[in-house]
Amino acid sequence: MDKKLTEKQIQWYPGHMFKSFREIKEKLKLMDMVMILLDARLPLSSMNPEILKTVKHKPILLLFNKMDLADPQILNKHMSYYQSLGYEGLKIDAQSQINTKKIYDRAKLVLKEKLDREKAKGLKPRPIRTMILGIPNVGKSTLINALSQKKATKTGNKPGVTKAQQWIKLGDDFELLDTPGVLWPKFEDKKVGYHLAITGAIKDDIIPIDDVCHYALDFLKANYPKRLLERYDIPLDMYDYVSMLDQIGLKRGALLKGNEIDYDRVYHTILTDIRNKQLGGLSFDSI
Ligand SMILES: Nc1nc2c(ncn2[C@@H]2O[C@H](COP(=O)(O)OP(=O)(O)OP(=O)(O)O)[C@@H](O)[C@H]2O)c(=O)[nH]1
């Protein structure tokens, strides 16, 4: 491990992620291709640069998951950006199974040359071997369950549900490897850490919740001020962080005895509302 890492960084990059990353590297040679799941709300912040470096010689399909939670126009811009870099991509909602049936055809497109070569040699069609990679909580296991049309692997709305790799056969189409979510040891840009905290990819106790909410409210104020007005009656000319917290506390009745604002409840309200789409589709990475 890099000796320069601070204690805090080591805390949120737990040992099991080193192990998972090593196992991904080991299995890579068995794969025809890899699918990288990105969070549609943050297609840049949710791209693990170490994973990308490791798999870049393999055919890659990018899946922008949780499209239902994203700002559709900004998502489209991000998809065009990745397309301009030469990536094949598809936006999906694994939970409601939107576009998930298109994945097999996209995978065949990504692998066209290899499949054509095999066909020319007279080899029989066979399932595509692929692994599903992505940061914690991005929906890898949900996607596998959607593709297999049964509960083949455990899911949950918190990071770190999948603990080990697991092969799942999906009829004649795919042989899939579900993998535990992995992050990388250092976020070069502080914003990336905030984006991952807001959307639940890193545990809520890693970055102080007050900091995360401060970032989130400033971001919403700058980019989606009308949503704050609609949901919490935050006036368009109110910019001060504490005033905004107080307004949310009053509006939502998050009060302690003596009518003081219960800030802990306000923080949780903000994050829960963002994650549950109570503020509409949001995109956090600007493009
Ligand atoms: N709104 C929405 N929620 C989704 C979608 N896909 C997955 N989820 C939810 O996101 C949460 C995490 O899903 P998982 O499939 O467990 O995520 P994972 O990537 O396997 O997570 P780890 O195993 O922890 O790495 C669950 O609560 C899912 O229901 C989606 O497209 N839209």
Ligand SMILES: [Mg+2]
């Ligand atoms: Mg999982």
